[in-house]
Amino acid sequence: MMTCRTVKVWQLQLTSLYIAQNLFLLSLSSQYLFHSDSAFMAGRRVVVFPSSAELGPVLAHLVTSRAEKALASHGRFTLGLSGGSLVSMLSKELLALPELDCSKWVIGFCDERLVSFDDPESTYGLYKNQLFSKVNIPDSGILTIDPSLPVSECAENYTRKLKEAFPDDDIPVFDMLLLGMGPDGHTCSLFPDHPLLEETKKIVAPISDSPKPPPQRVTMTLPVVNSACCVAFVSTGGSKAPILKEVLEGREGPAFPAARVVPTNGELFWLVDDPAAASLTIQVERPGSGAKL
Numbered sequence: 001m002m003t004c005r006t007v008k009v010w011q012l013q014l015t016s017l018y019i020a021q022n023l024f025l026l027s028l029s030s031q032y033l034f035h036s037d038s039a040f041m042a043g044r045r046v047v048v049f050p051s052s053a054e055l056g057p058v059l060a061h062l063v064t065s066r067a068e069k070a071l072a073s074h075g076r077f078t079l080g081l082s083g084g085s086l087v088s089m090l091s092k093e094l095l096a097l098p099e100l101d102c103s104k105w106v107i108g109f110c111d112e113r114l115v116s117f118d119d120p121e122s123t124y125g126l127y128k129n130q131l132f133s134k135v136n137i138p139d140s141g142i143l144t145i146d147p148s149l150p151v152s153e154c155a156e157n158y159t160r161k162l163k164e165a166f167p168d169d170d171i172p173v174f175d176m177l178l179l180g181m182g183p184d185g186h187t188c189s190l191f192p193d194h195p196l197l198e199e200t201k202k203i204v205a206p207i208s209d210s211p212k213p214p215p216q217r218v219t220m221t222l223p224v225v226n227s228a229c230c231v232a233f234v235s236t237g238g239s240k241a242p243i244l245k246e247v248l249e250g251r252e253g254p255a256f257p258a259a260r261v262v263p264t265n266g267e268l269f270w271l272v273d274d275p276a277a278a279s280l281t282i283q284v285e286r287p288g289s290g291a292k293l
């Protein structure tokens with residue numbers, strides 16, 4: 001079965017097939033171009049729902065459908081999670097599914113705050129309470145940071161964990177990443193105008209001057225984010241409307257961090273609600289109830 005993971009391996013190992021590969025990618029991008037007239041950017045799907053209530057079930061289905069695809073292809077599903085409002089929405093919607101088998105899921109964190117797991121600011125702690133403790137994800141499948149370490153060592157330690165979890169990849173290729181976007185256009189812990197946006201060597205980086213508290217965090221870098229097979233942003237609420245317009249429709253000046261998420265060989269979804277989409281002028285998809293992406 002053709003997946004973005006196999007395309008990645010080709011890129012790394014089969015340089016002699018360079019021309020064939022490019023022809024393949026060209027045909028793939030043509031499919032995406034004509035997949036939906038909603039596309040402002042080839043391959044990107046901006047999907048608007050009346051509210052979180054309609055968005056949530058579609059998100060849950062998107063996750064489980066990509067999990068099924070990954071399990072059929074390589075026997076496990078690697079999922080990167082973000083914090084914010086995603087924690088409660090994802091937990092609620094996954095738990096509402098009639099059958100959810102997470103026994104072969106491997107969970108990573110797109111970013112994490114350097115606080116102890118019982119601190120209310122800990123993204124892992126929130127997911128543990130709201131999701132992990134209620135489903136059959138094995139503890140060994142949850143790749144957590146070690147918050148007892150100083151921030152640089154913590155990032156190095158998390159880098160090692162990801163490399164061990166993805167031994168065949170130079171850059172870990174997650175099956176799916178779920179991202180949020182702050183009102184300043186940040187995603188993961190990649191903030192506007194921050195030097196970490198230019199990081200190309202590290203797969204995980206420390207940050208000790210996060211403008212959003214807490215200041216110490218570790219974050220996946222853009223090379224990892226853009227290597228994923230599928231990236232889905234979830235962004236809701238009217239406070240996101242001005243930034244969403246600039247991220248999706250462009251702006252003068254440097255692109256916001258969220259706008260720099262463009263998976264090289266993967267899918268890109270923006271799942272938003274009407275208040276967040278209020279200022280958009282691009283064409284978007286508005287699926288009916290019960291839709292599946």
Ligand SMILES: O=C(O)[C@H](O)[C@@H](O)[C@H](O)[C@H](O)COP(=O)(O)O
Pocket residue numbers: 082083084085086111113179180181182183186187188189212234235236
């Ligand atoms: O660690 C963090 O500070 C959060 O994870 C943060 O990056 C969040 O993902 C965005 O701010 C979007 O959050 P909302 O979806 O709640 O607006």
